[in-house]
Amino acid sequence: MIQSMTGYGERTAREKGLAVTASVRSLNSRFLEISSRMPELFYGVEQTVAEMIKKRISRGKVQVTISVDADTKTDMYEVFLDEPLLEKYLSAFSKSKGISGEISAADITSLPDVLALKPKEGLFDRVSRLITESVNAALEATIDMRIAEGRVIEIDLRRRLDDIEKKVKELSNLTELSRKGYLERLRERMAEICEAGVTEERLAQEAAILASKSDPTEEMTRLASHLSQFRETLDSSEPVGSKLRFILQECNRETDTIGAKGDTARVSELVISIKEQLERIREQIQNVE
Structure with a gap:
């Protein structure tokens, strides 16, 4: 979850x-x-x-x-009278020749810092x-x-994974069909090498190189494994956002290689579609814890 x-x-x-x-x-x-x-x-x-x-x-x-x-100020505060400060004010007034008469309560409330609200005890x-x-x-x-929002994201992610897996399966089928074309290219390359009079060891090397450049089976197997791991991670009870981003990077890497090895328009279409879904997934998991 x-x-x-x-x-x-x-x-x-x-x-x-x-x-x-x-x-x-x-x-x-x-x-x-x-x-x-x-x-x-x-x-x-x-x-x-x-x-x-x-x-x-x-x-x-x-x-x-x-x-x-x-509800009222008195629920939080109590009035505090700074008596020592008030005494100093009164003393100053009595010494001043310009001030005479009685000091009223209104006068006291106007004196700075004499009255204040103090938080009640407790x-x-x-x-x-x-x-x-x-x-x-x-x-x-x-x-x-x-x-709740995570559930919505998860539903969307699983739907996109389903779509990608269908496309990977189609890519696998296309790879099987394209093996005939691959074998034909291999025969042509081997004929060229044979005419050049190379050794059996060189023939084996060239065959391995051509196979690695043309067959995306390994990449598709790894991509399928990454997709399966992505699904399993979605079921974890721990925060998985960082792990999902790492798995997604690996999915993109394998998809890029499959695209580079593709030799038909349909393979290119499928790879582009997979990349689009991976990008949508990337956007979604940016908001996953």
């Missing part, structure tokens, strides 16, 4: 006036790249989030976005738990989407 590298999931975790929403988006990438966005107050959870992702995803660009909301731990819960659920949804 293969997985696509593209997916998306979003989930929200709630607890006593707090709500944490996590979205996880994964995109195509050669390596595992993790980035996250969250309120600065909770940056300490970033490493935990990254480790959660590494356990479930091995390749792809993964973007995590976390938002923290509360807030970080509460939100951290909600972040873990929401990210885990969003990650699960993302992987479900990756698996």
Whole structure:
């Protein structure tokens, strides 16, 4: 079972006036790249989030976005009065000849840094738990989407493999039919060599060279083996994108050689068609984990 590298999931975790929403988006990438966005107050959870992702995803660009909301400000913060700083302000006012009268509450709230919102005790731990819960659920949804898209890709890949295997079988049949032409060329070449008065050893060498240049049987056998290995790899439960790309390179190599040895228009047509299917497969597995 293969997985696509593209997916998306979003989930929200709630607890006593707090709500944490996590979205996880994964995109195509050669390596595992993790980035996250969250309120600065909770940056300490970033490493935990990254480790959660590494356990479930091995390749792809993964973007995590976390938002923290509360029913009211008091669910997250408490008002903090910096009394020592206020005393300094009041002392400065009393010493100033240009300021007189009483200092009101409105005056105090306008003084820089005297009043501030401070995270409530235990807030970080509460939100951290909600972040873990929401990210885990969003990650699960993302992987479900990756698996679903992977199934679609796998169906397409197997269909293309079926088509290639049919064409390889036809190439094999054509090779059998073309052996007569090959033997005729061999007889002509041998007649030329015999007229030149060469040794039996040279005759054997020339026959071997001509055979290697004309008969693509070995390449077709290897191509069929690579296609079979490709199918088996699709059944693996491990990430297989890199392995599939390597097998595909070998398929292209063998197909190129078959084309170079082809001596009929039909062989060329089949080789071109196989190359087109291999290219479509290459495009698909770029998005396979």
